[in-house]
Amino acid sequence: EFEYVSKWVIVATGENAEPLIPEIQGIEKFQGKLVHTSLYKSGAEFRNQRVLVVGCGNSGMEVCLDLCRFNAHPHMVVRNSVHVLPREMFGLSTFGVAMALLKWFPLRLVDKFLLLVANLILGNTDRLGLRRPKTGPIELKNATGKTPVLDVGALSLIKSGKIKVMEGVKEITRKGAKFLDGQEKEFDSIILATGYKSNVPFWLKNCEFFSDDGMPKTPFPNGWKGGKGLYAVGFTRRGILGTASDAIKVAKDIADGQWRRTSS
Numbered sequence: 045e046f047e048y049v050s051k052w053v054i055v056a057t058g059e060n061a062e063p064l065i066p067e068i069q070g071i072e073k074f075q076g077k078l079v080h081t082s083l084y085k086s087g088a089e090f091r092n093q094r095v096l097v098v099g100c101g102n103s104g105m106e107v108c109l110d111l112c113r114f115n116a117h118p119h120m121v122v123r124n125s126v127h128v129l130p131r132e133m134f135g136l137s138t139f140g141v142a143m144a145l146l147k148w149f150p151l152r153l154v155d156k157f158l159l160l161v162a163n164l165i166l167g168n169t170d171r172l173g174l175r176r177p178k179t180g181p182i183e184l185k186n187a188t189g190k191t192p193v194l195d196v197g198a199l200s201l202i203k204s205g206k207i208k209v210m211e212g213v214k215e216i217t218r219k220g221a222k223f224l225d226g227q228e229k230e231f232d233s234i235i236l237a238t239g240y241k242s243n244v245p246f247w248l249k250n251c252e253f254f255s256d257d258g259m260p261k262t263p264f265p266n267g268w269k270g271g272k273g274l275y276a277v278g279f280t281r282r283g284i285l286g287t288a289s290d291a292i293k294v295a296k297d298i299a300d301g302q303w304r305r306t307s308s
Contacts, residue, residue, distance in 0.1 A: 051273050052298055055248065058278035058287075059189065059259065060240035066098070070216040077233040081107055082240075087114035090233055095119070096221055098213060099237030100126050100174070102191065105198040107237055108207045119229065120202075123212040126174055127181040127192040128199060129158060130165045138194060142182055143285075155180025166195060172202050173209035189281030242279065268293050 063080040071078070077090075081103045087110040095111055097104050100122040108118040133141045138158070145154045158181055169176060177184055181192040201207045210229075215222045220230035242258025244251075253270035254260060260267030264280040268290040275294045280286025 052275065053273060054275045054277055054294060055244060055254075055279075056277045057243060059242050059281065061243040061258075062240060063236075064239045064241045065236065066238050068098075068213055068216050073218050074216050074234060075218050076231060078236070079233070080236045080238070084235060087111040087116055090114065090116045090235075092116060093232035094230065096210075096213075096229075096231040096234045097121065097237055098234065099239065100193070100209075101237060101239060102193050103239075104237030105193055106196060107235055109196060109198045109201065112201055112206050117208075118206075119208040119210050119231070121210050121213055121223075122173055122175075125177040127159075127162075127176055127184065128166060128169050128174055128195055129162045129181060129192050131194045131196055133158075133161050133165075146182070151183055151186075152180060155182050158182070166199055169199070172199070173211075174202075186282060191283075265289060269297060 063082045065080065084107060090111055091114040094117045096119050097108050098121045100120055104120055108120050111118045129138050132138060142154060142158060145157065184190055185192065198207060202209060210223055212224045213221050214224050222228045244254050244258040245256060248254065253274055260276050260279050264282060264286060267279060268276055277290040277294055278287045280290060
C-alpha cells in the first residue's frame with residue numbers, strides 16, 4: 045500500500061464514473077444474457093435475437109440501431125419524456141449551432157428554435173412514443189444533466205417498426221418482461237442503457253462537500269471548491285464547458301494560494 049500526502053486533492057472522476065444499474069423487480073430471475081452498455085461491443089453478439097433495451101438516451105438509441113444491422117429485434121423501453129434532435133442542422137452539428145446561438149440569444153429562445161427545426165426535420169416524435177419534455181432541451185440539460193438525444197438513424201427504424209417502443213418495465217421475468225401497459229413479452233437478452241453515476245461515495249468517506257449521490261452539495265457554478273484543499277472538476281451536469289469552467293477556477297485558486305504563500 046502507498047499513502048500520498050498532498051496540500052490539495054482534486055476529485056475529477058466525474059459524474060459518469062461507473063455504470064448505473066437500476067433496481068427492477070425480478071431482474072435477478074432473468075435466464076438470458078443481461079449486460080450494461082458499458083460492456084456492449086457489437087450487435088453481432090445478439091444476431092437474430094429478441095433484445096430488450098432498457099433506456100432511450102443516446103446509448104440506447106445507438107445500441108438499437110446497431111442491433112438492427114445484425115437482424116436482431118430490439119424493443120426499447122421509454123419510461124420518461126425525451127428530447128430527440130437531428131444530429132445536424134443546416135450542415136452543422138446541432139450542438140455547435142446551439143452554442144453559437146447562445147452567444148447572442150436567450151436560452152429559451154434558442155430552445156424554441158431548436159425544437160422548431162427538430163419538428164420540421166424529424167416530425168412529431170410524440171406519435172412514436174417519444175414524448176417531449178415541457179422544458180426545452182438546453183434548459184433541461186442545464187437543470188438536470190439530461191442530454192438531448194441526437195438522432196443517428198434510429199428514428200427512421202422506429203417509424204418503420206424495426207425498433208419497437210415500449211412503456212416502462214413493471215417486472216422482469218425468467219424469460220422476458222412485463223410492461224406497465226399490461227403487455228408481456230419474451231426476450232433472449234436484456235441490455236441496460238441506463239447511464240452512469242458518480243462513484244465518489246464509495247471511496248471518499250466522511251466528506252461533507254459531496255452529497256449521497258456523489259455530486260457536490262453546492263450547485264454549479266459554485267460546486268468546485270470544498271474545504272482544506274479539496275476541489276471538484278467535472279460534476280456540473282453541463283458537459284465539457286462546465287468541466288472547463290471548473291478546471292480554470294481550480295487552477296487559478298491553487299496558483300493564487302501558492303503565490304500568497306511564497307510571497308509572504
